Amino acid sequence: MTDSLIGRNLLAGAEPDPAGDAGHADHPERVGFFTDTSVCIGCKACEVACKEWNAIPEDGLDLTGMSYDNSQGLGGSTWRHVAFVEQTRPVGAPDPSAPPDSDSETELRWLMASDVCKHCTHAACLDVCPTGALVRTEFGTVIVQEDICNGCGYCVPACPYGVIGQRPDDGRMFKCTLCYDRLGAGQEPACAKACPTDSIQFGPLDELRERAALRVDQLHDDGVPGARLYGQDPEDGVGGDGAFFLLLDEPEVYGLPPDPVVTTRDLPAMWRYAAAAAAGLLGGVAAAAAAAGRSR
Amino acid sequence: MRLLDLLRRDGVNQAARKKPHTEQSWVAPEWAWSWPANRRILYNRCSADPRGEPWSERKALIWWDADHGRWDGHDVPDRPPSHRPPKDATGPDALAGNDPFIMQADGKGWLYAPAGLVDGPLPTHYEPQDSPVPNPIYHRQQRSPVRQVFGRDHNLYHPSGDEPGSEVYPYVVTTYRLTEHFTAGGMSRWSPYLSELQPEFFCEVSPELAAERGLAHAGWATIVSARSVIEVRVLVTERMTPLTVGGRTVHQIGLPYHWGPNGHSRGDAANELASIALDPNVHIQEVKALTVDIRPGRRPRGPELLDLLHDYQRRAGITRQTGTEVRG
Ligand code: SF4
Ligand code: SF4
Secondary structure (H helix, E strand, C coil): CCCCCCCCCCCCCCCCCCCHCCCCCCCCCCCCEEEEHHHCCCCCCCHHHHHHHCCCCCCCCCCEEEECCCCCEECCCCCEEEEEEEEEEEECCCCCCCCCCCCCCCEEEEEEEEECCCCCCCCCCHHCCCCCEEEECCCCCCCEECCCCCCCCCHHHHCCCCCCCCCCCCCEEEEEEEHHHHHHHHCCCCCHCCCCCEEEEEEHHHHHHHHHHHHHHCCCHHCCCCCEEEECCCCCCCCCEEEEECCCHHHHHHHHCCCCCCCCHHHHHHHHHHHHHHHHHHHEEEEHHHHHHHCC | CCCHHHHHHHHHHHHHEEEEEECCCCCCCCCCCCCCCCCCCCCCCCCCCCCECCCCCCCCCEEEEECCCCEEEEECCCCCCCCCCCCCCCCHHHCCCCCCCCCCCCCCCCCCCCCCCCCCCCHHHHHHCCCCCCCCCCCCCCCCCCECCEECCCCCCCCCCCCCHHHHHEEEEEEEECCCCCCCCCHHCCCHHCCCCCCCCCCECCCCHHHHHCCCCCCCEEECCCCCCEEEEEECCCCCCCCEEEEECCCCCECCCCCCCCCCCCCCHHHCCCCCCCCCCCEECCCCCCCEHHHHHHHHCCCCHHHHHHHHHCCCCCCCCCCCCCCC
């Protein structure tokens, strides 16, 4: 721990050292994922590798009709989710976000993107967890301790991305651990290891951010103006994601919230208002009591 | 050399090599490894003329370095151009340096094949056993005259091209694989982790065909051939495009063929729609191109299914002889 924690808002704002501020002295570098969706081929090897390594149960056999995406989204039993988005756009149009012109020829673009827990710098799931099951690891990642979670479910609505979820026949909450056990053994997470195109890249977060900035520039130079990073900005509503993305279109297209904010950001202010309100109420009660006493 | 020794040559796991294309030639010999000699382009000898000069600078793969008397280039060559096999050589050893097709008995490209093929000596075009269009090359010979057919009650063929009754099965089906399953699904269908990713048998159709037949996205459809009636879920997608063949629109239906009656994820089997008609040389059945009809809703069960099957066969005028002709 470098600076004192006293007087700082640890729930939002700049946070260069989440592991240190969580009490890990002498911790390793913060690590994360950079998922470059521009090279994803939709093989779902990441989904299967994740399930195999973490022994996650099957999550339902529903054909959704959402292109080739039948896992639907992240949840207690799906920790990597590959979205498939079929888009029509004008032939040769450099900017796919431009609306197709009705009488020009169109071609189809198939976007694929592997989503995962963002391992937020300010993780609301962790902030609201009353049992201490959700913790910040020495790697700066966020995990649920299975033997402590009591299934209260506070974390579920707290997550601004809808990541963490309950396993219905179990009752507890589960989510991506960024393969905490593999990190401890000096290995990369199973999904990154399995990804054949290096769409999923694992490494020190600082290094990934640099690499991602170069990749966006390269794509812009190559005539893909829609390329953009998502979740890489340490100044954003969650203080930056430990797992961030390169997208080819608006986040909403992939089912990601455009401007996520840690849901506990306003807690200190809310407590202040609550305290003021309580003081006001108490004052009112006292005044009423005094008035009642007088009138007796 | 043993496979393992090849793979570990120079102490490097050759199969795990991932040198970027920017750091090596465009043939990328150091991206992984290719059995048996790390040769990337079979018959690369054809990229150079008989003397070993590349036909095209831009597409050059290997070239003969006369000064040093050896091949040079981006890919792994077979043997020197001047190589002449010993008189008593047999098999691949009997091929000379100007026999580039090293997988063929005579080392030559088979455009003209005077021996070895039942349907040689020159390649040509016949329509598949089931086809929605007449043969554009031979108007009087629709199907290969030397194909092998078996006209039986459970293997009836469709009228083809402009024969009467072919309009009863107006659409083209092709079958293919999904990344998530393996061949007919006999193994992958039993794995929960793969089944949940592609849990149900489905067809893929264009918005145009869906409109023509009233098919609802994510709903059910019944597909009928003279062999069987199956049911599938429907994906309507612009990835499927109507084709223009023989001057008219032909709709295609895509069927991933990984399902069957058992396993963690079950469904009807796509191959039940296909007939057995074999090519004359290697006797491979033609299951990738067939014609069908498609209609909204689930298929009937029990005897009603046979009624539907037989009704279609009757309307198309199908007998055991249909589609079994040699000439015509
Ligand atoms: S994405 Fe959701 S579950 Fe993951 S760390 Fe952030 S708040 Fe927690
Ligand atoms: S393994 Fe890689 S390429 Fe395959 S779906 Fe996942 S992210 Fe995409």
